[in-house]
Amino acid sequence: MDALDLSYRVTVALAGAAARACVRALPEGWRLRLEAEAPELPAGRWIWLHAVSVGELLLADGLLGRLREAGHRVHLTTGTPAGLDLLNRRLPDWDGGTGRISGGAFPLDDATGLAPFFRRPPGAFLALETELWPGLLEALASRGIPRMVVNGRLTEKSLGRGGPWLRRSASRLSLVAARDEQSAGAFRRLGATTVALGGNLKADLPPPRPLHGGWAALRSGWAGDPVLVVGNTVDGEEALLVQAWQAVKARVPALRLILAPRQPRRFDRVARDFTEGGLAFRRASDSWPEEVAWRVTDVLLLDTLGELPAAYAEGTLALVAGGWTSKGGHNPLEPVRAGLPTALGPGHANFEDLVEPLRAAGRLEVVAAGDLIAWVLTGLEKAPLRTAGPAPLPESMAGALDRTWALVSPLLPPIG
Secondary structure, eight states: OOHHHHHHHHHHHHHHHHHHHTGGGSOHHHHHHHTOOOOOOOTTSEEEEEOOSHHHHHHTHHHHHHHHHHTOEEEEEESSHHHHHHHHHHHHHHHTTSSOEEEEEOOOSSHHHHGGGGTSOOSEEEEESSOOOHHHHHHHHHTTOOEEEEEEOOOHHHHHHOOHHHHHHHHTOSEEEESSHHHHHHHHHHTOSOEEEOOOGGGGOOOOOOOOTTHHHHHHHTTTSOEEEEEEEOTTHHHHHHHHHHHHHTTSTTOEEEEEESOGGGHHHHHHHHHHTTOOEEETTSOOOOHHHHHTOOEEEOOSSSOHHHHGGGOSEEEEOSSSSSSSOOOOHHHHHHTOOEEEOSOOGGGHHHHHHHHHTTSOEEOOGGGHHHHHHHHHHHSOSSOOSOOOOOGGGOOHHHHHHHHHGGGSOOOO
């Protein structure tokens, strides 16, 4: 152990000790990590798959399926309360009755937090996107356990913030399956030695799970009406996009709205804003009424986790938020795959690898905030009320799951 590793160990040990001394006063996310429990699995015969929160968990769907079908035991961890809630609800489906998929919270990255996970250590560690925990990677490397990042995503901004601990962590990775060439280059500059292009796993996700039965009443109540679906709004975008919807509704009175905020912690705030704005809305987290109630309800606030991908198919047009008041944007694939005319804002730096091929194929438009009303009005004139069904993505975007699997499978432990 050199001075760099020692400095990290001392820092996280002090932070961990302080956190454990006042655990009851800590936010829920900290408490979950402090209470993380290790799986009861045979040493060297299981795979630790880590997805930091909701988006990464949804992204893990295809890879989990491959691991399960191959017969591997997998323990899936996540680091946020929202992620753990989704994990607990999805785990039975991911396991498929095999008893090979378990899940729980990701531990604190200090010796005390990690120790239970190494009493019977995994045979491989897989992290989705950009989870580089120095303590964990040191512990894995010291035991010769393969350490992989899949769908690796690293922006130039993140690279610029990478200090010596992060660079040391990157140097310890056995493999990075990067989602695009820009990320691959950034991982190499950070210090990763084995980097290959895996592609974006978002393009190869399985079809979304069907919506629950309560949606049938909404479907009937709104059957003859156009619906605008707005997904993944961030702070400031609800007001902008609701105003655009209201302006269009003044000319198309039947227009309905489904709006899904990005972060669960903002659900209640958005609901209060809707109430104060006089919107006739219902929350998806409440009990679902009969058809007659939906006829007099203009707006569904989609304040649930994991339903947005399937909910896009209930719409006429889609707006993917995150790029009108922010610069990062969000994933546009879900409404495009559902067959909806789709637009997103100019701020889509985090999804350039998806936006450009979709724009080139005529499947996606980038629309400035001032042009939203015109875009929606024009789209309503051309689009059918509902999509005819799933629409395939451009051929150039396919194959990410196969490429990623080919890269990681040689490093996975024996099945048993």
